[in-house]
Amino acid sequence: MFRKIIATDHSKTTVIIRLMTGVIFLSEGIQKFMFPALRGAGRFEKIGFIYPEFLGGLVGAFEIVCGILFILGLLTRLASLPLITIMATAIITTKFDILANDGFWSMMHAGRTDWAMLLGSLFLLIKGGGKWSLDKILLKNG
Template identity: 70%
Template sequence: MVGMVFLSEGIQKFLFPAIRGAGRFEKIGLPSPEFLGSFVGTFEIVCGILILIGFLTRLASIPLIIIMLVAIATTKSEVLAEKGFWEMMHGSRTDWAMLLGSIFLLIKGAGLWSVDKTLTKNGA
C-alpha cells in the first residue's frame, strides 16, 4: 500500500505539475519549485516501485520518511496555528499514515514474498 501511494503521487507530480508538483511547491513557498517537483516526484516513483517489489525496502523508505516529514511541516503547521490540533490531525491523516507506514518499513523491512527476502535466503 505504501509503495503504491508513493508511486501514484510521484506520477501525478509529472502529469499534473501545476497542482501536484512545481505549482504546489511554489504555493507553499518552497525554493526552486520546478526542481523540487521533479526531484520529489522521481524519488516517490523510484522508492515506491522498490517498496512494491520489496527490493532495498529499508533504504527506499528513508527518502519517503524525509518527504513526509517535510510535507507535514510545510503544509500542516499553518493549519495547526490557525485552526488547532484536531483540524490539523484530520487534514493530515494520510500524511501521518504514509509516514508511519514508511517508518514501519524502515524498522521491519520487506515481507516474506519480497526480493529482499529471496536474496537473503539465497545468501546474496
C-alpha cells in the same frame, strides 16, 4: 553491509503495508508530473520552496522509484529513507500552519494520509520488506 540493508523478518503481513504505501507513493509521484501546477512545481511554489520545478521533479522521481521498490520489497529499508524525509517535510511545511490556525483536529484530518505514509515508511524502515519481498529472496540467495 548489503545484508544489513536488505535484512528483514519472516512476517507475511508486511506486504500489506508495502503495497499500501508503495501504491500511494507511486501514484503521487506520477501525478507530480501529470499535474505539475497542482501537485508538483506549483504546489512547491505555493508552499514557498525555492527551485519549485527542480523539487517537484526530484520529489516526484523519488516517490515513483521508491514506491516501486516498496511494492517489490526491494531495498525496502533504503527506499524508506527519502520517503520519510519527504513526508516529514510535507507535514512540517503544510500541516503546522493548519495546526496553528485551525487547531489539532483540523490538522489531524488534513494530514491523515501524510501521517499514514510517514508511519508506514517508518514501519518498513524498522521491519524491512517481510517474507514476500525481493529483499527476502536476495537474503536467501546471498
